[in-house]
Amino acid sequence: MELVKNIFFNTDKLIANSMVKISYTGELFQNNSEKVFIHYGFGNSWDKLTEVEMEKTELGYQVEINLDSDEPLNLCFRNSNNQWDNNFGNNYSFDIESAPTALVLVDEDALEYPRRLRKSYIWSKKIKLALYRIFRYFPKLISGNYKKEAKNEDNV
Numbered sequence: 001m002e003l004v005k006n007i008f009f010n011t012d013k014l015i016a017n018s019m020v021k022i023s024y025t026g027e028l029f030q031n032n033s034e035k036v037f038i039h040y041g042f043g044n045s046w047d048k049l050t051e052v053e054m055e056k057t058e059l060g061y062q063v064e065i066n067l068d069s070d071e072p073l074n075l076c077f078r079n080s081n082n083q084w085d086n087n088f089g090n091n092y093s094f095d096i097e098s099a100p101t102a103l104v105l106v107d108e109d110a111l112e113y114p115r116r117l118r119k120s121y122i123w124s125k126k127i128k129l130a131l132y133r134i135f136r137y138f139p140k141l142i143s144g145n146y147k148k149e150a151k152n153e154d155n156v
Helices: 108-143 145-155
Strands: 007-009 018-024 036-042 047-053 055-057 060-067 073-079 092-094
Touching: 018 036, 036 060, 047 060
Parallel strands: none
Antiparallel strands: 007 018, 018 060, 036 047, 036 073, 055 060, 073 092
């Protein structure tokens, strides 16, 4: 971000969809203007044009605004006597970085797939257990050894 002599931000980067505190110590502050307003908008056409009265402090005039766009922030200042500080007609412009994407959209069908996968996994385990029991105990059942082992287990 390009530094401007009389405008300060409470952050190193201007990030979309975040709050930023702006401090102004320019010509209107130096001339002891009673009230100063920030006039700001976004992009080349100054979308979402807003004007807010700034609070006078020892550090200059301050205001906190919401950067609800990723277009460049354009701003200028005026006092109650309608005197403007607009960077000699060029206005003050600052680039805004896009907010990092933290959320991922998930299709509802995609959520159903893990459930189906889990059900099929459980059924495959049940089938494997059933086959194991059949192959292990079925020959003993046919030969009659199953009854002998059951009697021996009862006596022990």
